Amino acid sequence: MSERKLRAWQAAGLIDADTASRISAWEAAHSRPIGVWAVVGLGALTTGLGLVSLIAANWEDIAGTTRLAIHMLLMVALAAGTWWSMSRERMHDQVQDALLFIGAVLGLTFFGHLGQVYQTSSPLWQPLLAWMLLFSPLLLLFGRGWPVAGLWMAGLLGLMWAHADDHGHIWTLFGRTERPWLCWGLIACPPMIVAGAAALLRGRSSRPAFWRLLEQMAVATIFTGISLAILLHGWDGDSSLRPGSALIHGLALLAAAAAIAHARRTASGRATAALLLVAAALHFTQALLPNLHGTARAWTGSLFFCLLWGAVAAAAIHAGWRRLFQLAVTLVALRIIILSFELNDDLLGSGVGLILSGLFAMAVAWGTIRLSRRYAPARGDMA
Numbered sequence: 070m071s072e073r074k075l076r077a078w079q080a081a082g083l084i085d086a087d088t089a090s091r092i093s094a095w096e097a098a099h100s101r102p103i104g105v106w107a108v109v110g111l112g113a114l115t116t117g118l119g120l121v122s123l124i125a126a127n128w129e130d131i132a133g134t135t136r137l138a139i140h141m142l143l144m145v146a147l148a149a150g151t152w153w154s155m156s157r158e159r160m161h162d163q164v165q166d167a168l169l170f171i172g173a174v175l176g177l178t179f180f181g182h183l184g185q186v187y188q189t190s191s192p193l194w195q196p197l198l199a200w201m202l203l204f205s206p207l208l209l210l211f212g213r214g215w216p217v218a219g220l221w222m223a224g225l226l227g228l229m230w231a232h233a234d235d236h237g238h239i240w241t242l243f244g245r246t247e248r249p250w251l252c253w254g255l256i257a258c259p260p261m262i263v264a265g266a267a268a269l270l271r272g273r274s275s276r277p278a279f280w281r282l283l284e285q286m287a288v289a290t291i292f293t294g295i296s297l298a299i300l301l302h303g304w305d306g307d308s309s310l311r312p313g314s315a316l317i318h319g320l321a322l323l324a325a326a327a328a329i330a331h332a333r334r335t336a337s338g339r340a341t342a343a344l345l346l347v348a349a350a351l352h353f354t355q356a357l358l359p360n361l362h363g364t365a366r367a368w369t370g371s372l373f374f375c376l377l378w379g380a381v382a383a384a385a386i387h388a389g390w391r392r393l394f395q396l397a398v399t400l401v402a403l404r405i406i407i408l409s410f411e412l413n414d415d416l417l418g419s420g421v422g423l424i425l426s427g428l429f430a431m432a433v434a435w436g437t438i439r440l441s442r443r444y445a446p447a448r449g450d451m452a
Contacts, residue, residue, distance in 0.1 A: 319353040
């Protein structure tokens, strides 16, 4: 903390001279030599790049089995060192997460390395599934921060994506397929399962922050997917959501909402559970609608999108999620602006149409700013 800021706080009457001196002394005692660590990091990065360049230059001259043996030894040595340090509690949480992240990435690249050496041609989802089965216990049992949580969630989503793409075009997740509706209903359910399980484990684990991160990532994935489904149904004349698949998604969302409401009996928990219920209702209702065209399609897609994110804004006010409220209001405003361009498509070629659309966009932007300033909750905890 800078001395200038301490003097400004003291001048404003927020702290007295004794408090300012104690803060200054504490900061000095706990300061980190950023310059030294930057030099060390730069040296480690340079050494690592040199090793990579050396290996890359002689890649073809190294036998495949030798490369795989070296790769395996690196993973074993890293795992042994991480386990030894963790068992003696000699490792900071951030360092532990970094080593777990590196070890998991080494494991993921090992499957690609194995396929390169032996020229295998298995679908991408199969090595991803093997990696998830092998490394999920390690990451979920010992992870503490967002690098490990993000890597595990990315692996799960990648597995879903690769499996869907292997059985048809990726947009079959939204119903454009002749495959059984049960398959495409179940393939999109893992984020709902993760959200509910993470909420239940938060209060039963010594690492509640980790499970909180996983829950938030899963809920964000759910709303991103529902939003994309709504947008595709509103824009793409060939897409149609299957009621059977949507029913499975809705049941999974209801189960996640029940788990979150049971595990977190707070304003945040109630708001999250309610949002999942709204998402389930909107998703299933949209799946029951027939294929619409023209203006009806534009209006319907915009209505469902605004209902979803309007509910997010209302829940954000209840739970005190300031940033999420601002994001929801902004997305609703953008969808309204896009709708105005869709409805005025015939007028956009004229100057009058462009002027009207531009003025409407500015009016919506002005209203969005005023609404955010007036109703945005105070900064709260996104729990």
